[in-house]
Amino acid sequence: MRLNYPSNVKIVKIPCTGRVDIMMILRAFESGVDGVFVAGCLEGECHFLKGNLRAKKRVQYVKGLLDESGIDGARVEMYNLSAAQGQRFAAVAREMTEKVRLLGPSPVKIGR
Numbered sequence: 001m002r003l004n005y006p007s008n009v010k011i012v013k014i015p016c017t018g019r020v021d022i023m024m025i026l027r028a029f030e031s032g033v034d035g036v037f038v039a040g041c042l043e044g045e046c047h048f049l050k051g052n053l054r055a056k057k058r059v060q061y062v063k064g065l066l067d068e069s070g071i072d073g074a075r076v077e078m079y080n081l082s083a084a085q086g087q088r089f090a091a092v093a094r095e096m097t098e099k100v101r102l103l104g105p106s107p108v109k110i111g112r
Helices: 022-030 051-069 086-103
Strands: 036-040 076-080
Touching: 022 036, 022 051, 036 051, 036 086, 051 076, 076 086
Parallel strands: 036 076
Antiparallel strands: none
């Protein structure tokens, strides 16, 4: 099955979203991305027990930091998907790409 999602979506694979930390997301913005979405296991079905719940808290924290910085916290989101939901992943990628496109370029990038 071939999934169709925007070509500007870069996938960074990690064993568990629990490994995503605040600095990883902030560095992505610092490097010039316009938005970040974290796709983790369905709630209650994390292979590493609570990794996706930790990631959710971290994403919420980063959303607050971005809002305080004037960057707009809507540029980062967390989605819970199972590995069998490839079509849903592609839909989320398209949805997030459109959302970020409407927000425009990241203010972090404009200064470069």
